Amino acid sequence: ETGVTQSPTHLIKTRGQQVTLRCSSQSGHNTVSWYQQALGQGPQFIFQYYREEENGRGNFPPRFSGLQFPNYSSELNVNALELDDSALYLCASSQGTYVNEQFFGPGTRLTVL
């Protein structure tokens, strides 16, 4: 059984650019949730994908978008990057949409200059 993986580990972008972050869910899991963790803060829910459809969204603007693929892996896309988007982005997978037990990936550290 493989755990949740994320790529890349680190990323540096400039303001206005676009970025794509990737997440492979744990074997047997069909749901992926994305979180943004700013420095010194707890993770903040961005959105969740279940069976390739968005299934819940936090308080993030539309320039944060996502995809889920038939193999349940997922992408987080952020357009028009702003300095405040600098954060650790975590994905978590689970079996079903119930967040009773989510397994987190190691995260992608995004720096926007």
Next chain:
Amino acid sequence: AQRVTQPEKLLSVFKGAPVELKCNYSYSGSPELFWYVQYSRQRLQLLLRHISRESIKGFTADLNKGETSFHLKKPFAQEEDSAMYYCALKGYGNKLVFGAGTILRVKS
């Protein structure tokens, strides 16, 4: 509104001393609460959930609806308990709302 408050950024205790990490929540529905832990250089992982009423690694947490609290307790701290601890609430839309976290430092 749904909110989780962890009032202490850092809690420092000696090995063998009791530990209590505080968590207060704000939620109008029936809450489901969790504690997550992140050890150094490891990923975030679930420690315990209130519905299971379990004890993991000697830690327990009791939901107090009257005080809207879900404090994490351990009678005797060990050095390997040093980590970042997050309290989380399952809120509307089946999403997790996290507190800002508390660093627990256990000194020898």
